[in-house]
Amino acid sequence: MNKTQYEVIANRHKAVENKFSNSIISFFSGGLVGLLGEGIIEILCNYYSYARDDASTIMIVFFIFIGSFFTALGFFDNLVSIFKCGLLIPITGFAHSMTSSAMDYRKEGLIYGIGSNMFKLAGNVILYGIISAWFFGTIRYLIGGLT
Amino acid sequence: MTFHFQNVYIEETSTVCGPYEKQGPLRRYFDQCYDDLSIGEDSWEKSEIRLVRDAIDILFRKTETSKEKVDVVVGGDLLNQITASTYGIDCGKSFVGVYGACSTCVLELILSSCLIDSHHINNALCVVSSHNMSSEKQFRYPTEYGIPRKNSSTFTATGGACALLSHSKSGVRIDCATLGKMIDMGQNDPNDMGRVMAPSVIDTITKHFKETGRKVTDYDLILTGDLGLYGQEIVKDYLRSYSDIYLDDSYQDCGVLLYDLKKQKNIKAGGSGPVCSALVVYSYIYSLMKRKKLKRVLFLATGALFSPTMIHQGNNIKSICHAISLEAI
Structure with missing residues (x-):
């Protein structure tokens, strides 16, 4: 069988992905999550007299809880299939990846199950998040000094 | 590599499926359908093992033969170390585990037919299974993880299926x-x-x-x-x-x-x-x-x-x- 001939035929029967509509949905759903986050910060600052930094920490904790809680109840994955990556890119997606991994391996025990596998997907974000923070922090230091 | 067989028949079959297959058009042809992917078990691997056991039990009920009368059981699935077959199969005088990914079913039929047709054995039980969630967990992402899927991707079926092959003439x-x-x-x-x-x-x-x-x-x-x-x-x-x-x-x-x-x-x-x-x-x-x-x-x-x-x-x-x-x- 000839590989080039096969590629030509196979390309004729390729599934069409709805990349454009998926991007639009993700753009708006992700934006909605951001808007909700800003709303929470504003409420905490204006009605409960929180400092802005504290309010954003509480907002993040709230979204982590929501992401994990909905995953545990078993419907966060259904929400992702509707709202696409708009729910995976924010901190909700990070919480979702950790909770889903922990849930999958809970039957294998606290150490070999949850402990060894909880960071299976989230480990990437943590590792490369730290590396890029160090990298960009260094650039920031070299350009602007400590101030 | 084509073999012709003279005297091998599919005596009986049994099928057990999960909820998605139950919603499909072939529902009425299956022997048993489950409404829940957990199949009443507390882990996905155990759920698949249960499907294997159920399919075997149904087959023996249909054929009214005892489990000890099967000469060779040939089993295979997708899990590492073909776990669903090794833990789910509890019958027969001997066991052969095979792996051919999704071609396992026909591979089992071919190997069993060769043994039966050459008169080394009288009958063989072919067992195959897969479970959507146990496969997702092993090959892709955690089962609750909602990664968007491509339109070209396929969906691992949930079920267990058996076929009893022998010399006895059947349909x-x-x-x-x-x-x-x-x-x-x-x-x-x-x-x-x-x-x-x-x-x-x-x-x-x-x-x-x-x-x-x-x-x-x-x-x-x-x-x-x-x-x-x-x-x-x-x-x-x-x-x-x-x-x-x-x-x-x-x-x-x-x-x-x-x-x-x-x-x-x-x-x-x-x-x-x-x-x-x-x-x-x-x-x-x-x-x-x-x-x-x-x-x-x-x-x-x-x-x-x-x-x-x-x-x-x-x-x-x-x-x-x-x-x-x-x-x-």
């Missing part, structure tokens, strides 16, 4: 079989298995027709395992363009037949998994053949020999396809 005879070879066509997208496996179907079907001297018209139905919507079109198009094999309406794919793809949108391109083709053939097709609605069927089970480790190390996915010809008598 369906195993006529001949062609063993396929592993094919590497440079494909490496685990979300498009139809494209990975289509070359092995093309290779095996060409070999089968060449070695038997038969034509497409000699079969009432030609059935591939789990190529899905796009894979089956690739096979048809390639064979039409580069060979004299013209597959018409008598060609179907089990992955497409098992589900109602218009209503069940999450299935995407079709079903997959070792039990996908077995659920279709051991229930629907077997029943049509027993009623003589189909005289001769060529069943080509396709398998993607996919290892996540090797993909991450930059290798391609190899595929394999084994063919078996079934005849109604």
